[in-house]
Amino acid sequence: xLLPEEEKENARxxxxxxxxxxxxxxxxxxxxxxxxCRVFSTSEDGDDSMxxxxxxxxxSVFSDSATSEIKSHYAFRIFDFDDDGTLDKxxxxxxxxxxxxxxxxxxxxxxxxxxLIQNILEESDIDKDGxxxxxxxxHVISRSPDFASSFKIVL
Amino acid sequence: xxxxxxxxxxxxxxCAEAKLIGNLVSMSTRERIKAIQKMPETMKKKREIRNSLSxxxxxxxxxxxxxxxxxxxxxxxxxxYFVFLKWLLTFNIFSFLINFSFIAIPQFVAAEPNNLSFxxxxxxxxxxxxxxxxxxxxFYTNATISKTENGASYNxxxxxxxxxxxYFVICLFSLVFSMTKSFxxxxxxxxxxxxxxxKLLCTWDFNITNEKxxxxxxxxLSTQIKEALFEVNQEVLNFSLKERVVHIVIHxxxxxxxxxTAVVACAGVYFLSINNLELFMKERKNDLESQAAMLVLPxxxxxxxxxxxFFYSWLGLLEKFQNPRHQIYVTITRNIILKISIVGILCYYxxxxxxxxESQCWETLVGQDIYRLVLVDFIxxxxxxxxxxxxxxxIGTTVYVSLGxxxxxxxxxxxxxxxxxxxxxxxxxxxxxxxxxxxISFSVVFYVKKVSLMMNCQPPRKVWRAAQMTTFFIFLLxxxxxxxxxxVIAVTVWRLKPSKECGPFRGLSSMYAAxxxxxxxxxxxxxxxxxxxxxxxxxxxxxxxxxLSTLLLIITYLYWQIIEGRKTMVKLLRKQIINVSLTFSxxxxxxxxxxxxxxxxCAVVICFSYDSVGERHLTEIKMTSLRDFPI
Numbered sequence: 201x202l203l204p205e206e207e208k209e210n211a212r213x214x215x216x217x218x219x220x221x222x223x224x225x226x227x228x229x230x231x232x233x234x235x236x237c238r239v240f241s242t243s244e245d246g247d248d249s250m251x252x253x254x255x256x257x258x259x260s261v262f263s264d265s266a267t268s269e270i271k272s273h274y275a276f277r278i279f280d281f282d283d284d285g286t287l288d289k290x291x292x293x294x295x296x297x298x299x300x301x302x303x304x305x306x307x308x309x310x311x312x313x314x315x316l317i318q319n320i321l322e323e324s325d326i327d328k329d330g331x332x333x334x335x336x337x338x339h340v341i342s343r344s345p346d347f348a349s350s351f352k353i354v355l
Numbered sequence: 356x357x358x359x360x361x362x363x364x365x366x367x368x369x370c371a372e373a374k375l376i377g378n379l380v381s382m383s384t385r386e387r388i389k390a391i392q393k394m395p396e397t398m399k400k401k402r403e404i405r406n407s408l409s410x411x412x413x414x415x416x417x418x419x420x421x422x423x424x425x426x427x428x429x430x431x432x433x434x435x436y437f438v439f440l441k442w443l444l445t446f447n448i449f450s451f452l453i454n455f456s457f458i459a460i461p462q463f464v465a466a467e468p469n470n471l472s473f474x475x476x477x478x479x480x481x482x483x484x485x486x487x488x489x490x491x492x493x494f495y496t497n498a499t500i501s502k503t504e505n506g507a508s509y510n511x512x513x514x515x516x517x518x519x520x521x522y523f524v525i526c527l528f529s530l531v532f533s534m535t536k537s538f539x540x541x542x543x544x545x546x547x548x549x550x551x552x553x554k555l556l557c558t559w560d561f562n563i564t565n566e567k568x569x570x571x572x573x574x575x576l577s578t579q580i581k582e583a584l585f586e587v588n589q590e591v592l593n594f595s596l597k598e599r600v601v602h603i604v605i606h607x608x609x610x611x612x613x614x615x616t617a618v619v620a621c622a623g624v625y626f627l628s629i630n631n632l633e634l635f636m637k638e639r640k641n642d643l644e645s646q647a648a649m650l651v652l653p654x655x656x657x658x659x660x661x662x663x664x665f666f667y668s669w670l671g672l673l674e675k676f677q678n679p680r681h682q683i684y685v686t687i688t689r690n691i692i693l694k695i696s697i698v699g700i701l702c703y704y705x706x707x708x709x710x711x712x713e714s715q716c717w718e719t720l721v722g723q724d725i726y727r728l729v730l731v732d733f734i735x736x737x738x739x740x741x742x743x744x745x746x747x748x749x750i751g752t753t754v755y756v757s758l759g760x761x762x763x764x765x766x767x768x769x770x771x772x773x774x775x776x777x778x779x780x781x782x783x784x785x786x787x788x789x790x791x792x793x794x795i796s797f798s799v800v801f802y803v804k805k806v807s808l809m810m811n812c813q814p815p816r817k818v819w820r821a822a823q824m825t826t827f828f829i830f831l832l833x834x835x836x837x838x839x840x841x842x843v844i845a846v847t848v849w850r851l852k853p854s855k856e857c858g859p860f861r862g863l864s865s866m867y868a869a870x871x872x873x874x875x876x877x878x879x880x881x882x883x884x885x886x887x888x889x890x891x892x893x894x895x896x897x898x899x900x901x902x903l904s905t906l907l908l909i910i911t912y913l914y915w916q917i918i919e920g921r922k923t924m925v926k927l928l929r930k931q932i933i934n935v936s937l938t939f940s941x942x943x944x945x946x947x948x949x950x951x952x953x954x955x956x957c958a959v960v961i962c963f964s965y966d967s968v969g970e971r972h973l974t975e976i977k978m979t980s981l982r983d984f985p986i
Contacts, residue, residue, distance in 0.1 A: 226564050228566070229563070229564055229568075230569070231559075232559070262561065295555075299576055299577075300573050300577035300580065301573030306578075312580070315584055316555075316584060324556070326933060327936030328933075328936065328940075337556070341556070341557055346557065346823075348540075349431055350558075352561060352562060
């Protein structure tokens with residue numbers, strides 16, 4: 201009651217621009233840095249800035265105590281490059297490019313990419329609709345015990 | 356006047372804050388939060404207190420920052436080695452503390468003077484001056500120590516046996532719990548983990564924070580993917596019968612070669628030790644030559660442990676496995692067999708030959724042997740680090756540039772750790788302060804390996820399934836290592852005759868006799884009949900153990916059947932999912948348009964109402980358009 205209305209809003213919603221978030225040592229070298237900022241940012245202008253609560257959200261998902269379901273849910277959102285709720289071929293292509301890096305010698309050519317995506321879909325797409333939805337993704341994750349320990353960022 | 360001095364108040368305030376933090380630290384997290392909330396201080400003060408609390412906890416977690424740096428630069432695989440090392444260190448610290456407090460300190464009270472002289476050589480050979488110190492079993496008295504007449508007495512025999520026994524029981528339980536927890540989390544399911552493509556989705560290690568390491572990992576990943584695709588593309592060669600036979604013969608030959616080397620190594624160690632013992636018994640001089648002769652056995656054992664694994668890796672390369680992962684597993688198995696056989700033959704030698712020899716104090720001899728083995732193993736570890744990583748890097752970057760920078764060999768280092776810990780565990784009974792020495796050695800190894808890693812090594816190229824391998828290594832620590840040690844100690848306590856002139860059990864027919872005698876004396880005390888009853892009816896009766904084992908077997912069988920049932924259920928459910936989705940997509944295809952129309956046209960609305968009693972009644976059923984219900 202002592203604080204005028206506008207200042208109250210401001211105090212709670214200080215947003216840090218994306219460029220400054222990406223200077224954090226843990227995110228600086230991560231190939232998924234842009235997707236992480238996009239997924240956890242709740243800013244309405246789409247500039248991917250993060251408030252303190254967004255930052256807390258991000259740290260809590262990447263912490264040790266987050267359950268496997270939460271981690272796989274957010275991993276799915278991070279890998280879903282076009283935010284349409286499923287991982288289709290374009291998303292998988294972007295994912296593989298992030299994993300292998302952007303330099304000329306480590307990129308896969310289109311034939312290899314096509315074959316790799318075919319293999320992935322063959323193994324993980326249970327209902328054979330050409331995309332991987334959240335449940336199929338979680339099923340794949342559940343078979344890999346290393347996921348919980350590698351999907352972790354500790355400050 | 357003194358109390359009003361400003362410095363006193365500052366000191367008091369500082370003390371008060373330290374006391375407050377001390378109080379907060381000892382509470383649980385929930386209580387701590389409540390306590391901080393209750394304090395009538397400003398937010399700023401509370402935040403300062405919370406910061407100092409978190410700093411305190413971070414400092415308490417040993418090497419937290421170092422581990423984070425290692426994980427950031429080298430990934431989770433290499434980090435798992437250092438975490439394992441830290442975990443073994445806690446075992447040793449715990450053992451040293453309880454041995455020192457319960458066995459060594461009372462011994463100081465009843466110590467006999469040490470008449471031998473101290474030369475520096477004892478640090479390596481463990482003999483000489485150290486023979487008459489608390490380092491070895493032989494020094495401990497068998498008397499019941501009491502400080503004052505009719506005061507509280509301390510029975511050394513019982514203390515010795517119970518301290519060691521309780522420590523091993525605690526070790527056993529903690530290992531079993533860690534192993535099952537780890538196994539449950541990282542359930543090794545070989546049939547499901549078939550694809551290389553879907554594991555791509557879970558591969559990225561978010562722990563890595565170093566840019567160079569990230570680029571390296573990306574390059575490695577791309578190489579692996581390209582290789583995997585290339586292999587799949589190649590025609591699956593149908594091996595002719597001749598080629599298959601050749602393959603099998605090569606595999607058999609390399610297994611024979613590796614088992615043969617292990618047998619030869621064991622025989623060598625055995626004859627060398629018998630030789631050593633004969634020399635020791637014949638001539639009891641204490642000059643430099645005989646001291647050096649005592650070191651030959653540990654040096655030979657460490658040399659075998661260091662160089663035979665290279666031979667095994669070379670064999671693995673020769674065999675040309677279909678699956679590179681099989682090569683790693685086979686090499687690890689051969690190394691394990693080698694180490695188990697060396698430790699096994701040494702235990703056989705100690706328990707059968709040394710114990711039956713006519714030496715004055717055979718337990719101290721065994722303790723000295725183990726001390727020397729542990730020390731030489733530590734020195735060889737440091738040397739191996741120096742030559743294997745530092746010199747190799749220099750060679751790899753200047754002379755033979757194609758060799759490149761060495762990788763950190765996780766499997767080999769972990770197996771070395773398990774070997775060292777097994778020796779320490781065997782040695783606890785014969786040399787109670789050995790865990791203290793191992794504690795120092797592990798700490799030094801941690802720092803040396805860390806420095807060598809940062810300076811000389813590159814991150815591993817192949818994907819290392821850290822979670823599964825950690826479970827496997829904990830299992831190795833439990834099954835051949837701890838179980839073996841427990842059997843050795845059991846044989847020592849139950850079957851062997853302690854020496855007549857030294858140690859806490861001198862003169863008894865077996866070390867276990869101390870407990871039986873104690874139970875006999877307890878029969879005269881009226882209040883302790885329940886102890887005698889438990890001893891006679893639970894520990895000594897065979898019927899009890901028979902019933903217990905049968906029960907356990909039945910329960911294990913039941914759980915096994917439940918698991919089988921669940922596996923079948925999973926397969927069935929998977930088929931159902933496929934069927935349902937296929938059916939659904941088929942329907943959509945055929946009747947898509949029709950279904951679309953139907954859905955958009957109408958919805959059936961069922962209205963309920965509740966009467967005065969609260970019962971639900973159906974009021975009406977009507978059809979409306981779905982446009983009234985936004986979906």
